[in-house]
Amino acid sequence: MAADISSGGSSTITTYQGQGARMMLPAWVIIGFFLVLPVGMMLVYSFLTKEFRGGVIWDFSLAAYDQFFFDRGLFGDEPPKIEWTYITIFWRSIWQAAVATVLCLLIGFPTAWFIATRAGPARSIWLFAITIPYWVNLLIRTISMKFLIRDNGPLNEFLLAIGVIGEPIGLINTNFAVQLGLFYSYLPFMVLPIYASVERYNMAYSEAAADLYASKWAALRFVVLPIVKPGIIAGCILVFVPSLGAFLAPDLLGGAKNFMIGSLIEEQFKGNAGNWPFGAAASMILLSMVLVVLAFYARAQTKAGDR
Amino acid sequence: MANSDRQVAVKFETVSKRYGTFTALKQVSLDIFDNEFFTLLGPSGCGKTTLLRSIAGFEDIQDGAIRLFGEDIAELPPNKRSVNTVFQNYALFPHMDVTENVMFGLRMLGTSEAEARKRAQEVLDLVQLQSFADRMPNQLSGGQQQRVALARALAPNPRVLLLDEPLSALDLKLRQAVRLELQELQKDTGITFIFVTHDQEEALTMSDRIAVINAGEVQQVGNAREIYEEPNNAFVASFIGETNLIKVDVGEPQDGKVAATLPGGVQLNCSAAVGAHAGSGHLSIRPERVNFCPLDKANLTGTVQRVVYLGTDMQVEVAIQSGQTINARVQNTQMAVIPSIGETVGMQLDAAAARVLGA
Numbered sequence: 307m308a309a310d311i312s313s314g315g316s317s318t319i320t321t322y323q324g325q326g327a328r329m330m331l332p333a334w335v336i337i338g339f340f341l342v343l344p345v346g347m348m349l350v351y352s353f354l355t356k357e358f359r360g361g362v363i364w365d366f367s368l369a370a371y372d373q374f375f376f377d378r379g380l381f382g383d384e385p386p387k388i389e390w391t392y393i394t395i396f397w398r399s400i401w402q403a404a405v406a407t408v409l410c411l412l413i414g415f416p417t418a419w420f421i422a423t424r425a426g427p428a429r430s431i432w433l434f435a436i437t438i439p440y441w442v443n444l445l446i447r448t449i450s451m452k453f454l455i456r457d458n459g460p461l462n463e464f465l466l467a468i469g470v471i472g473e474p475i476g477l478i479n480t481n482f483a484v485q486l487g488l489f490y491s492y493l494p495f496m497v498l499p500i501y502a503s504v505e506r507y508n509m510a511y512s513e514a515a516a517d518l519y520a521s522k523w524a525a526l527r528f529v530v531l532p533i534v535k536p537g538i539i540a541g542c543i544l545v546f547v548p549s550l551g552a553f554l555a556p557d558l559l560g561g562a563k564n565f566m567i568g569s570l571i572e573e574q575f576k577g578n579a580g581n582w583p584f585g586a587a588a589s590m591i592l593l594s595m596v597l598v599v600l601a602f603y604a605r606a607q608t609k610a611g612d613r
Numbered sequence: 614m615a616n617s618d619r620q621v622a623v624k625f626e627t628v629s630k631r632y633g634t635f636t637a638l639k640q641v642s643l644d645i646f647d648n649e650f651f652t653l654l655g656p657s658g659c660g661k662t663t664l665l666r667s668i669a670g671f672e673d674i675q676d677g678a679i680r681l682f683g684e685d686i687a688e689l690p691p692n693k694r695s696v697n698t699v700f701q702n703y704a705l706f707p708h709m710d711v712t713e714n715v716m717f718g719l720r721m722l723g724t725s726e727a728e729a730r731k732r733a734q735e736v737l738d739l740v741q742l743q744s745f746a747d748r749m750p751n752q753l754s755g756g757q758q759q760r761v762a763l764a765r766a767l768a769p770n771p772r773v774l775l776l777d778e779p780l781s782a783l784d785l786k787l788r789q790a791v792r793l794e795l796q797e798l799q800k801d802t803g804i805t806f807i808f809v810t811h812d813q814e815e816a817l818t819m820s821d822r823i824a825v826i827n828a829g830e831v832q833q834v835g836n837a838r839e840i841y842e843e844p845n846n847a848f849v850a851s852f853i854g855e856t857n858l859i860k861v862d863v864g865e866p867q868d869g870k871v872a873a874t875l876p877g878g879v880q881l882n883c884s885a886a887v888g889a890h891a892g893s894g895h896l897s898i899r900p901e902r903v904n905f906c907p908l909d910k911a912n913l914t915g916t917v918q919r920v921v922y923l924g925t926d927m928q929v930e931v932a933i934q935s936g937q938t939i940n941a942r943v944q945n946t947q948m949a950v951i952p953s954i955g956e957t958v959g960m961q962l963d964a965a966a967a968r969v970l971g972a
């Protein structure tokens with residue numbers, strides 16, 4: 307009897323496992339085809355030799371990474387010398403993405419809070435309003451931004467007209483213009499996850515904090531922020547990661563001297579002038595940086611989960 | 614102690630609160646004394662929570678004033694009032710463990726870390742949660758959460774503690790145990806407790822004094838005995854326990870006494886509530902104070918309509934000649950004579966327990 311039951315039980319489990327594997331198949335195909343394959347290709351290409359006029363020669367080479375990091379290579383007779391050009395571009399990208407993320411957080415948090423604390427119907431309208439601009443293509447929005455902030459654009463003309471400034475402030479082609487562009491491009495990615503966690507936040511916690519002698523700021527710092535933190539972290543990642551690799555805003559608003567990683571990579575694959583292995587290597591370096599950020603996020607999450 | 618000698622902890626002076634066009638509190642005047650276990654009792658939606666929240670500072674009032682130990686607190690934000698609340702749903706901080714929750718108020722007051730920790734341990738001892746100090750709120754049962762909420766509110770040693778139906782989430786056994794604990798705690802700490810409930814038994818057993826509230830108005834304030842035995846009006850009489858309201862002809866009240874003429878013509882000399890006046894009125898008598906007797910000794914007669922088994926008691930419903938139904942309780946003992954349906958019975962109303970109500 308007992309044997310019957312146990313064998314029956316285990317056969318049921320096997321069947322379920324078999325079904326589970328079959329049901330996972332589409333997911334595996336998608337991950338394999340759209341994630342593993344392209345990243346794998348990029349990894350392989352980054353170790354190949356470049357073909358002039360684009361493409362690769364199937365010869366193993368470290369030239370791409372060598373070009374990225376070193377002016378005088380590891381393999382010469384003289385001691386190696388660091389090449390700062392690309393590292394500078396990467397560093398600038400990190401900085402721009404970080405500033406854009408902070409801007410998004412500073413504006414996005416109060417916005418999300420405002421929306422989440424409205425009454426039902428008003429809330430849906432505000433939420434919808436936030437997403438409306440994003441129905442328009444990013445390229446068009448970025449170009450519009452360029453028109454808005456250029457020297458003879460509406461912003462400068464308005465400020466001139468009301469007499470705040472005496473001559474146009476040169477916004478276009480600055481770091482700040484890029485940061486502004488990134489901020490505008492990715493703001494909803496900050497607002498929406500924060501909104502989701504604030505909406506679940508129980509206002510009774512704020513009342514309890516005030517009841518226990520916390521000022522408004524103390525309640526924000528010790529009660530609200532820790533509780534909605536998952537939304538804030540998700541928002542920061544969703545803004546920081548695409549900002550890091552963005553090329554539209556830096557290209558259109560930053561001009562040549564405010565080059566970012568996205569543009570650097572884009573250039574390697576465009577037309578005949580490119581260098582595919584170098585572009586692939588730069589992508590791999592970008593990817594590893596993103597993975598580091600995500601690793602921090604995962605660690606923060608598990609820590610929060612432990613509690 | 615005479616009430617006039619006692620210090621008033623919380624004083625409501627004709628307080629009104631409106632939400633848009635809806636008036637949640639109507640001209641509420643109340644004195645709640647220091648060291649008192651004071652209960653706000655009323656049906657759901659009558660404004661108990663609103664009253665409590667206006668003391669804590671979460672609701673602005675439109676008229677009148679609230680004084681905390683004499684001081685008008687209209688301008689004080691919640692974090693400046695030395696009042697703590699045990700919330701209806703506890704609102705424990707989910708990201709802090711039990712100790713941190715309890716320490717929160719002290720930290721905000723700038724108490725040193727060591728002292729705050731010591732005090733937290735003290736109050737956790739008090740509510741018998743020492744062994745749960747490191748748990749997160751979501752690892753606690755409802756009753757334990759309720760005690761953490763209590764400890765958290767007690768830790769800063771407030772002068773007034775507000776408790777909003779803190780026992781409603783507990784099962785009957787636990788609720789009865791916690792009632793006693795709360796009462797002892799109040800006596801031990803000497804903190805003024807303002808306790809909200811819609812459970813009349815809870816109110817009667819725990820409180821020094823009770824305010825019965827209906828539709829935003831205070832109906833009566835008094836101790837348990839006064840509220841139960843000397844109700845002012847029909848609402849109080851029927852909300853607290855069960856009662857019969859018999860239509861009677863009322864004479865001129867004199868020294869709190871009045872003659873009431875029952876249907877059938879018998880006169881009863883009984884107590885009169887404050888608002889009682891001559892004319893037609895209502896006489897309140899509890900079912901357990903209606904006794905069956907031989908017809909010649911009865912001051913009220915009627916026909917038995919229903920007999921309901923209630924366990925310890927039998928409830929007998931009797932139609933009297935005016936058409937009203939009177940409920941009587943007979944203890945369910947071997948000796949008891951339970952009238953049967955259709956029988957004509959005589960009833961003796963205990964004059965000492967009968968009361969003519971105000972409007």
Ligand SMILES: Nc1ncnc2c1ncn2[C@@H]1O[C@H](COP(=O)(O)OP(=O)(O)OP(=O)(O)O)[C@@H](O)[C@H]1O
Pocket residue numbers: 632635637655656657658659660661662663664811
């Ligand atoms: N924010 C609000 N806007 C409009 N009306 C409100 C608001 N808050 C409460 N009310 C109304 O005020 C009245 C009193 O509410 P309150 O919460 O004080 O009732 P309560 O006596 O605590 O009831 P319960 O026993 O169900 O908790 C209710 O009729 C309620 O509908």
Ligand SMILES: [Mg+2]
Pocket residue numbers: 661662663701777
């Ligand atoms: Mg309530």
